[in-house]
Amino acid sequence: MTRFLAKRLAQALVVLLLVSVIVFVLLHLLPGGPARAILGVQATPQAVAHFNHQQGYDRSLPQQYLMYLGRLLTGDLGESYKLNQSVASLLAERLPRTALLAGLSLALAAVLAVPLGILQAVRRGRAADHVLTGLAFLAYATPVFFLGLVLVLVLSQQLPLLPAEAPQADTVGGILAQPAGLVLPVVTTALGIVAAFSRYLRSAILDNLAEDYVRTARAKGQSGARVLVRHVLRNALIPLVTLLGLYLPTLFSGTLVVESMFNYPGMGLLFWNAAQGSDFPVLLGVTLVVGVATVLGSLLADVAYAVLDPRIRSVP
Numbered sequence: 001m002t003r004f005l006a007k008r009l010a011q012a013l014v015v016l017l018l019v020s021v022i023v024f025v026l027l028h029l030l031p032g033g034p035a036r037a038i039l040g041v042q043a044t045p046q047a048v049a050h051f052n053h054q055q056g057y058d059r060s061l062p063q064q065y066l067m068y069l070g071r072l073l074t075g076d077l078g079e080s081y082k083l084n085q086s087v088a089s090l091l092a093e094r095l096p097r098t099a100l101l102a103g104l105s106l107a108l109a110a111v112l113a114v115p116l117g118i119l120q121a122v123r124r125g126r127a128a129d130h131v132l133t134g135l136a137f138l139a140y141a142t143p144v145f146f147l148g149l150v151l152v153l154v155l156s157q158q159l160p161l162l163p164a165e166a167p168q169a170d171t172v173g174g175i176l177a178q179p180a181g182l183v184l185p186v187v188t189t190a191l192g193i194v195a196a197f198s199r200y201l202r203s204a205i206l207d208n209l210a211e212d213y214v215r216t217a218r219a220k221g222q223s224g225a226r227v228l229v230r231h232v233l234r235n236a237l238i239p240l241v242t243l244l245g246l247y248l249p250t251l252f253s254g255t256l257v258v259e260s261m262f263n264y265p266g267m268g269l270l271f272w273n274a275a276q277g278s279d280f281p282v283l284l285g286v287t288l289v290v291g292v293a294t295v296l297g298s299l300l301a302d303v304a305y306a307v308l309d310p311r312i313r314s315v316p
Helices: 002-028 033-039 045-055 061-073 087-122 127-141 144-158 172-176 179-209 212-219 224-246 248-262 267-276 280-308 310-314
Strands: none
Touching: 002 033, 002 061, 002 280, 033 045, 033 280, 087 127, 087 172, 087 179, 087 224, 087 248, 087 267, 087 280, 127 179, 144 179, 144 248, 172 179, 179 224, 179 248, 212 224, 224 280, 248 267, 248 280, 267 280
8 A cells, every 4th residue: 555655646746747847838838928928018128127037037947947846845826916915825815715615516416416326327227317317418518607697597586595696705614604605606516516426426336236246245135225335336436536536627617617607705716807817827826726636636536546445556
């Protein structure tokens, strides 16, 4: 297990280094270079030259990258020239709120997807399976923004049951203190995940039901429900763990749209506002954080997979 963890950790570090290289390259692909993109097209050549010298952009690319990497290791992600605040402090404020939205959405998706996936598998080919499959495909194919608009029109306008705007508190505790405002953002984010997870779980359960150990367990007199819960479901949930880790980029893209729709004060709304205001340091900082979170999610998924299935540890 130690060798497995060391190998996966080394791979994660290499990928993180590549992520930093990609973000560094994106910085230099900005129109007119970083100085012109940040200072604006009206900046004088003297101002551009001063900015380049101050930020080290007049040095060679290898030297610039080493400086950039050194700043990253100290937590320096640059400065937002629109908000006059460090990118690191902005992300530190917004990241817990986005993590709350993503965590609640994943929890709701798991609670709904597991029984739906089981029902579709045990009712394979029957009416319930066909109906749930159709609904899953519909939910998966529906754009997040359209789904959110429908929920707002129905639950906030036609039936004024829930507020159309998310809680505007500055802290996670303050947001949790207004649960009604969280319902629509969480449900909008979770529905697409439920569709994907339930279909994935259905396929995994059907694959496991065809295994020899299921026939052996039934031959020993165990009931179908006992075999399903104690054997099949446990093995079918193992691949779902990997899917959770790999779903982070998709989850962020969903929260970006959802946060913009419901004015939720998270990292997605920060990214949206930065894109509208051409605040490139914030855009690149958020991109870097999402890349790091994706790598860490994949690493945690690999570790959880190895814990649940010891056979994975011997895979080179």
